[in-house]
Amino acid sequence: MAIKRGVSLYSFQNETFQNKMSLEDCIRTCAEMGANGIEIIGEQTFWGWPEVGVEDAAIENWHQLIAKYDCVPVSHDFMLDYKRYKGREMPFDEQVASVKKDIDFGARLGMKYIRALVSIAPEVLVAAAPHAEEKGIKILIEVHAPLHFDHPWIIRHAECFEKSGSDALGFLPDMGMFLHAFPPVWKEKFMRVGVPQHIADYIEKAYADRVLSEYVILNVQQMGGVGPAIAMAETLRHNAAFEPKRMLDYMPRIHNIHGKFYEMTADYVEPSIPYDEIVKVLQQGGYDGYICSEYEGNRWIEDMMEPDSVEQVRRQQVMLANLLGEPTPQLRAAA
Amino acid sequence: MMDNKMIVEGSLETSDKGFAFYGRLPYYRGLGLSMIEDIQITVDGDLIPREDVRFHVRGKTYTLDQMETVYDDRWNFGEKAKIIAMKAGGLPAGDHRIEFAVRMRVSYLPFVPTTKDTKVLALAA
Numbered sequence: 262m263a264i265k266r267g268v269s270l271y272s273f274q275n276e277t278f279q280n281k282m283s284l285e286d287c288i289r290t291c292a293e294m295g296a297n298g299i300e301i302i303g304e305q306t307f308w309g310w311p312e313v314g315v316e317d318a319a320i321e322n323w324h325q326l327i328a329k330y331d332c333v334p335v336s337h338d339f340m341l342d343y344k345r346y347k348g349r350e351m352p353f354d355e356q357v358a359s360v361k362k363d364i365d366f367g368a369r370l371g372m373k374y375i376r377a378l379v380s381i382a383p384e385v386l387v388a389a390a391p392h393a394e395e396k397g398i399k400i401l402i403e404v405h406a407p408l409h410f411d412h413p414w415i416i417r418h419a420e421c422f423e424k425s426g427s428d429a430l431g432f433l434p435d436m437g438m439f440l441h442a443f444p445p446v447w448k449e450k451f452m453r454v455g456v457p458q459h460i461a462d463y464i465e466k467a468y469a470d471r472v473l474s475e476y477v478i479l480n481v482q483q484m485g486g487v488g489p490a491i492a493m494a495e496t497l498r499h500n501a502a503f504e505p506k507r508m509l510d511y512m513p514r515i516h517n518i519h520g521k522f523y524e525m526t527a528d529y530v531e532p533s534i535p536y537d538e539i540v541k542v543l544q545q546g547g548y549d550g551y552i553c554s555e556y557e558g559n560r561w562i563e564d565m566m567e568p569d570s571v572e573q574v575r576r577q578q579v580m581l582a583n584l585l586g587e588p589t590p591q592l593r594a595a596a
Numbered sequence: 597m598m599d600n601k602m603i604v605e606g607s608l609e610t611s612d613k614g615f616a617f618y619g620r621l622p623y624y625r626g627l628g629l630s631m632i633e634d635i636q637i638t639v640d641g642d643l644i645p646r647e648d649v650r651f652h653v654r655g656k657t658y659t660l661d662q663m664e665t666v667y668d669d670r671w672n673f674g675e676k677a678k679i680i681a682m683k684a685g686g687l688p689a690g691d692h693r694i695e696f697a698v699r700m701r702v703s704y705l706p707f708v709p710t711t712k713d714t715k716v717l718a719l720a721a
Contacts, residue, residue, distance in 0.1 A: 278601065
């Protein structure tokens with residue numbers, strides 16, 4: 262089985278927030294790109310979820326659209342707001358009950374997976390696993406920068422999953438953890454809010470040289486950096502060039518991939534994330550699930566222009582098709 | 597994110613009791629109302645006291661203190677909520693500089709973000 266292409270509708274958030282794209286527009290757009298796996302954040306796509314609930318008519322509409330465009334539901338990304346109550350964390354049993362609700366919601370949508378945020382305790386997921394098994398759903402914790410596959414928190418999850426004996430627990434790695442170069446759209450944004458050129462250049466170079474974040478922050482302070490310059494240096498605390506091959510130890514539990522990207526250039530390159538290497542590692546590991554595009558450049562450019570999320574996702578899908586040895590998707594001309 | 601889309605253009609209105617505009621949550625998803633920690637409104641530099649702010653969505657109106665324990669209603673993704681400032685006499689016609697800041701409690705973030713938008717909105721005579 263080959264690696265399959267999909268899209269997280271998170272990618273179109275700038276358009277859907279403003280009602281410029283409907284759910285049908287999103288699904289049709291993915292289908293046109295040959296990216297037929299559809300991932301959603303349940304509460305972004307469906308108003309009312311989770312506190313109010315979602316009517317059956319909206320779920321029926323979802324299934325009709327999926328069928329109409331020959332797509333496949335992949336993942337419902339849930340949030341679990343364990344800070345719902347001011348000043349106290351949601352009790353354990355209530356957290357488990359909440360995850361079970363999201364398992365049921367994922368099942369209503371025909372999803373194979375639901376995504377858990379990385380901050381959720383492994384014991385909560387282990388307690389919900391039997392319910393997931395009953396419903397034919399796997400719960401995948403999103404391994405996302407600044408965390409990574411060698412971090413003790415992720416290792417603790419892996420150990421809990423193994424001990425549980427359940428195959429309904431797994432991982433969803435976000436490719437942003439393999440950030441091998443400082444993203445140009447980040448640098449440009451920081452310069453627009455006042456970071457001097459020489460400091461921005463220094464931070465970009467220090468990132469390329471893999472200098473420890475704390476040294477970079479101190480150096481920027483000593484260069485006279487304040488406010489946004491410190492903030493730019495501090496991004497190195499939360500991002501690092503971890504190695505894609507670290508996924509290999511965990512392949513049996515990796516079932517979905519977030520194809521995070523910050524920018525796709527006109528010649529189909531993501532300047533900051535090494536997708537050629539990533540695809541090779543996934544193929545080496547025998548991965549046969551989806552890579553779902555997750556465009557996150559929008560928030561870095563929206564202060565100066567309206568993001569064109571569809572064109573950005575289209576470019577990434579062309580890149581992925583090329584890397585996977587598929588024919589270049591016949592897509593609409595760039596609008 | 598979505599900072600510059602929080603205040604809905606052209607939505608300012610006034611009455612004898614105060615003024616209102618439409619506001620959107622600056623986030624890629626919605627939030628249950630109990631996680632909206634604060635909404636700050638300033639008009640032409642004057643801060644509206646917290647107890648004079650009202651949040652209105654789908655026919656229901658809440659004070660900010662009430663919202664803290666609302667577990668069965670949401671501010672949905674991209675949803676335009678009416679943000680109301682109680683202010684006797686309302687606002688005179690003309691341009692007004694509105695600042696709108698939302699502080700939200702997000703479970704997975706190691707900080708409590710406040711996001712702000714500022715726009716000049718016109719009130720017709």
